[in-house]
Amino acid sequence: xxxxLPKQHGAWAMAIIPFWLGVVEGGFVWEHIPFFxxxxxxxxxxxxxxxxxxxxxxxxxSKWTAIYxxxxxxxxxxxxxxxxSIIYFGLLMIPxxxxxxxxxxxxxxxxxxxxxxxxxxxSIVSLGSSFLGNGIVTAEAILIFFSSVLFxxxxxFYVKTMIREKNNPQFKWISWAFHVLIPIVWFVLxxxxxxxxxIPSMLRAIGxxxxxxxxxxxxxxxxxxxxxxFCMMTIQLLIK
Numbered sequence: 001x002x003x004x005l006p007k008q009h010g011a012w013a014m015a016i017i018p019f020w021l022g023v024v025e026g027g028f029v030w031e032h033i034p035f036f037x038x039x040x041x042x043x044x045x046x047x048x049x050x051x052x053x054x055x056x057x058x059x060x061x062s063k064w065t066a067i068y069x070x071x072x073x074x075x076x077x078x079x080x081x082x083x084x085s086i087i088y089f090g091l092l093m094i095p096x097x098x099x100x101x102x103x104x105x106x107x108x109x110x111x112x113x114x115x116x117x118x119x120x121x122x123s124i125v126s127l128g129s130s131f132l133g134n135g136i137v138t139a140e141a142i143l144i145f146f147s148s149v150l151f152x153x154x155x156x157f158y159v160k161t162m163i164r165e166k167n168n169p170q171f172k173w174i175s176w177a178f179h180v181l182i183p184i185v186w187f188v189l190x191x192x193x194x195x196x197x198x199i200p201s202m203l204r205a206i207g208x209x210x211x212x213x214x215x216x217x218x219x220x221x222x223x224x225x226x227x228x229x230f231c232m233m234t235i236q237l238l239i240k
Contacts, residue, residue, distance in 0.1 A: 004064045006047040009219050010155060013226040014119065015043045018126035018148040021230065024237045025126075025140045026133025035079035035086075035132060039125060041072035046097065053105040079132055089128035096121035110164065115156045123148040140237060147194055150182055151201065151229050155222060158205045162218050172209060179205040193239070197232035200225050 006012075019039060023032050045068035048061040079086060096117040103114035123145050130141040157175035165171040179202040186195035204225060213221075 004048060006044070010152075010159065010222060011043070011118070011122070013155075013223065014122035014148075014152055015040060015125075017226060017230050018123045018144065019129045021144045021148065021233055021237065022126035022129030022131075022141065023133060024234050025138065025144055026130035029082065029133055031079045031082040031132060032129060034075045035129060038072050038075035038079070041068050041075060045069035045072055046100075050100055050104040050109075053101045054107065055105075083132055083135065086128045086132055089124055089131065092124050093121040096124075112156070112160075116153065119149055119152045119156070122152070143191070143194070144233065144237075147186075147197070147233060151198065151226075154179055154182065154198070154201050154205065155225075158201070158208075159218060159222070161205070161209055162213060163215060166210075175205055176209075191236065193232060193236040197229050197236070200228050 019036055045065050048064035048068070051061045052058060052065065099117040100114055100121075103109055103111050103117075108114065126144045126148055127137060127141050130144065131137060154175075157171075157178055161168075161172050161175045179198075183195040183198040183202060186192070186198065204221060208221070
């Protein structure tokens, strides 16, 4: 049986990076392993689940929702047994899922607001993985949340300027202004390592604009950029 998997490759980075940054911040416990596996299954379940709102191929999407959602729930029982309070972070994701469901029902999945809503939902998991390790929401956990949101918002801007909005000069200036401003703000706030973590994003947003890159190459460069971001943020957390 061929797996029914999400086509948005960038979403995998959003599913992985905030989670493990939260683990770095809060400290690893063995329950993080089933938490991560369950989280991935939960992410996989949302793909066919959101497609249900298009009201097409309902049986097919319902089947794949169940295939992913049932093991997600069962596996997530392990971290919930460790600290049931992490369920509140899951509840915080629900409003953003509702927004995504609305845009799916309107066949407007590529809307910026839809992307931003998904980014917030994915970034919330960093708070949950951090909380599982140390039992509190720390200032560093909030730092991870906001830096993850800003990083993936920037990635969204960049990808759109390279593909769907490549002929839109207004969108280009919005993207460039965002990418230049964010490192400056982090530096002014005193987080110079976080500021450095956003420099590669700024350089690629400006340097690659207007160049003919295939969607595959854009994706590969984003994987490299996301890896650099993860490494720099890890350094920030380890020297706190």
